[in-house]
Amino acid sequence: MIRFYNGKVLSFGGGLKITEDEVWVDGSRIVYVGPARAELPPFQRQIDLKGDLLMPGFKDAHTHTAMVFLRSYADDMPLQEWLYDKVFPHEAKLTPEAIYTFTRLGILEYLSSGITASFDMYYHNEAYAKANVDSGFRTVICSAMNDFDADPTNIEREFLRFNDYHELVSYRLGIHAEYTTSRQRMEYMASLAEKYQAPCYMHCAETKSEVEGCVERYGLTPPQLLDRMGLFRYGGGGFHCTWMNDEDIALFARKGIYAITNPASNLKLASGIAPVDQMLSAGVPMAIGTDGAASNNALDMFREMYLASCLQKVSRNDAAAGKAENILTMACVGGARAMGLNDCDDIAEGKLADLVVIDLHRPNMQPVNNIAKNLVFAGSKENVRLTMVNGRVLYEKGAFFVGEEPEEIYRQAAALNRSIL
Amino acid sequence: MIRFYNGKVLSFGGGLKITEDEVWVDGSRIVYVGPARAELPPFQRQIDLKGDLLMPGFKDAHTHTAMVFLRSYADDMPLQEWLYDKVFPHEAKLTPEAIYTFTRLGILEYLSSGITASFDMYYHNEAYAKANVDSGFRTVICSAMNDFDADPTNIEREFLRFNDYHELVSYRLGIHAEYTTSRQRMEYMASLAEKYQAPCYMHCAETKSEVEGCVERYGLTPPQLLDRMGLFRYGGGGFHCTWMNDEDIALFARKGIYAITNPASNLKLASGIAPVDQMLSAGVPMAIGTDGAASNNALDMFREMYLASCLQKVSRNDAAAGKAENILTMACVGGARAMGLNDCDDIAEGKLADLVVIDLHRPNMQPVNNIAKNLVFAGSKENVRLTMVNGRVLYEKGAFFVGEEPEEIYRQAAALNRSIL
Helix, strand or coil: CEEEECCEEEECCCCCEEECCEEEEECCEEEEEECCCCCCCCCCEEEECCCCEEEECEEEEEECHHHHHHCCCCCCCCHHHHHHHHHHHHHCCCCHHHHHHHHHHHHHHHHHCCEEEEEECCCCHHHHHHHHHHHCCEEEEECCECCCCCCCCHHHHHHHHHCCCECCEEEEEEEEEHHHCCHHHHHHHHHHHHHHCCCEEEEECCCHHHHHHHHHHHCCCHHHHHHHCCCCCCCEEEEECCCCCHHHHHHHHHHCCEEEECHHHHHHCCCCCCCHHHHHHHCCCEEECCCCHHHCCCCCHHHHHHHHHHHHHHHHCCCCCCCHHHHHHHHHHHHHHHCCCHHHCCCCCCCECCEEEECCCCHHHCCCCCHHHHHHHHCCHHHEEEEEECCEEEEECCEECCCCCHHHHHHHHHHHHHHHC | CEEEECCEEEECCCCCEEECCEEEEECCEEEEEECCCCCCCCCCEEEECCCCEEEECEEEEEECHHHHHHCCCCCCCCHHHHHHHHHHHHHCCCCHHHHHHHHHHHHHHHHHCCEEEEEECCCCHHHHHHHHHHHCCEEEEECCECCCCCCCCHHHHHHHHHCCCCCCEEEEEEEEEHHHCCHHHHHHHHHHHHHHCCCEEEEECCCHHHHHHHHHHHCCCHHHHHHHCCCCCCCEEEEECCCCCHHHHHHHHHHCCEEEECHHHHHHCCCCCCCHHHHHHHCCCEEECCCCHHHCCCCCHHHHHHHHHHHHHHHHCCCCCCCHHHHHHHHHHHHHHHCCCHHHCCCCCCCECCEEEECCCCHHHCCCCCHHHHHHHHCCHHHEEEEEECCEEEEECCEECCCCCHHHHHHHHHHHHHHHC
C-alpha cells in the first residue's frame, strides 16, 4: 500500500471540494480517503504531500498520440497546404515500430502534464496498445472508420480484441468523420453500435466548411445526420464540436452525447471557438482533449483548461463566462466518463488510482487564494509533482518510470524522423 | 567568468538564427560568442549545456508585479464588479512592505518563466525598486500619472531618482491612461517628456469602451489624442493596443511607437484580440507583456507567446497568421527595446548577460523539428533550466538564488494577504 498524507485532496463527489484527507492506494485502487488514523497498516511507501494537492488525473479525451512526430514540423501555414503536403504524405510512411516509439514519447508528455488516460484515434492499434501497456499508461482506443480503410470489418475484430487485451486498454467504436466516411460505411458502423449496444464517437462539426459540406450532402448538420443514422443510439461523443447550432446542442443534451472540446487545436488551425458555455448551460456532458501535437503543438491539459475558460470570456464578451470549476470538472470527471472510464473519474474509495499531485509550492500557485482557479488560470506542467496511473507512480519530480529512459525514446524518435520527414 | 558550452545559441542579430556557439559571461556582460577555443581562460564556472538552448531572456513589457497578491482571488466575474469590489478596495490597503514582499514573489515567477526584465507600473516605487535590487532582478519602472495622485510633480523627482538608483533599475515616464488622467495632467506629462526628451507610455486602446469614451470626450481615439498632446514626441508605447484602427496603426508605425500586447489579460477580461499581425505588417514595433496576475493569472511568457500567435490565427481565420519567429522576436528583442533596455536584447558580445537556458530534453520539446516553433507552440515553464540576470544565475533547475528562500516569501505573502483580503 501507498499512503499520501499531510496534504490536500480535491474531489468532485457531490461537487468540487478540497479536504485535508489522506489517500491510501492498494494495488490499482484507492482504498481509503479520510482523516489520518491513529493506527496505520504497514505501507510500502509513505508520501509526505507537504501541503501539496492530490487530485484526479486529467483525461485527454481526444488525441492522436503518435502525431508528436510532426510537432513543430510545419506550422504557420494555410490549412490545406499543411494537411495535404505536410501531414498526409508523412503519415503514410508510419510503420508499427514508428507508432510504438512516438506513442511512448507522447505518453511521457501526458505524464508531465498530469494526464492519466488518453482517448486516442490513429493507426496501427496493435503497436499503439503495446506502447501504452509497456509504459503502464491507460488508454481508450477509438476506431477511425473512413473510406480509405481497405477492410472496415477489421474494426469489429479490433473491438473484440482490444476490449479483452489488458486492464489498461479498452476500445470504442468510432468513425473518423462524416466527411471522410460514406453513407454505407456509416450504416455499417451503426449496425455495429446496435449489435454491441455500444457508444460511437467521431470528429464532429470541427470546422465551418465541414458543417456546410454535410448540409449540402445530406441536408443535415453532422450531429443531426449522425443521430439520424443511429450512431448515437447508445451514446457516444463528438470531437471538437466547434460549430454547433442550437438544435445540435439540444440534441447532444437530450441524448447525453459528449461534446469533447479541443480549444488549442481549434485556435492553431483557425477552426474557431466552440460554444462551451452554451453547451454546458444546455446540459451537454463535456470533456477536453488536446488533439494531436501536429496541431497544438503541446499535450498540455493546463493550456487546454485555460483556453477552454478564457476563450469563452472573450468570445462571449463576458468575463464571467467559462467558470474555472466547470472547466476543471470537464478535464477530470467529464473526460473519464466521456471515454467510458467511470472508475477513473474521482478520488474516492474503490476508484482506480489514476491521480496527480500538484506542487503548490511554486510561485505561480502562491498565494493560495483559490486552488481551483489557480489550477485553471495559472497552472503549468511545472506544477505536476507526481502522476500515478493504475496505482503505479509513472512520473515524479521530473523523472519518468515507464520502463524506458526518456533519452532512449528521444533518440529513437529522432532516428525515425530522419527516415520519415 | 562563466562558460556555457556544448549547446545551441539562439540569437536575433541579422535575423533569428541558431548556432552551436559557446557563450562566455564576465561580470554582467557577454564577452564571447563563438566556436569552442583550444585555449581557455580560467573560469569560475563551466556549464555543460548538454545540447540545450541558450537564448536571450524574455522581457515582460507590461506588468503590475505586486498584483500577484490578487491571483485567483476573484475570477469569473463581470469586469466592473471585479475591478470596483475586488481590486481597488484591496489595492488601497497595500503598504510599501506589502509591495516589497509581493514583488519578490512575482520575481520568482518571472524567473521560473525565463523572464529577465519587467516593465512595471504600480505603487510604492521605493519598495518596489528595493525588492528588485535585493532579488538581483532587472526592472524598468513606468510612472502611472492619473487624477488620483495627490502630487503629480512627484513623478519628476522619481524620474531623476530611479534613473540614478542602481544598474538594475531605470524609470520611464508614463500616465496610467487617458481615461484616468485629465487633459491638464496629460499636458504636464507632455512637458516632462519635452523637458527630458523622454519617451512616454500608457494603457492605450485596451477596451472598446475606453476608445469610445475618448472619442466622445475629445473627438479622437486614444493614440491620436496622446500623439496630438505631444506625449509621443520622443517615442514611447501603448500597453494593450487591443482596439487600434487603421489610422492608429499607421500613426504608431510612422512614429515608431511600441504596441505592447497582453493577450492573456485581454482574453480573461474579455477585452478582445489585438490586431498583432496587422500591426506587425504595418511596421509597428511590438513587444509582449503579461499584465498583472490579477487578470492573467500567471506571469508566463510561454502562454503569452502561444496566445499572441494562435489568437491571430483564429481571429483572422488564417492558420498562417501570427508566425512563431515574429512572436519570439517580440518577446525577446522587442520587449527589451520597448522599455529602453537596448543592451539586453540579444546574445552577442558586449550585451548584458540577461539570458535563459531552455531544457530541450523534455518530452514537449521532442523531436526537435524546429526550435523556434517548439518554444512558441509547445514551450512551458518546465523548460526553463536556468535564468541569468546581469551575469548572475538567479534560477536553476527549479531552485531560486535571490537572497531569500521562496518558502519564506510565500509565508510572508500569505500573512499579508490575511490582513489585506
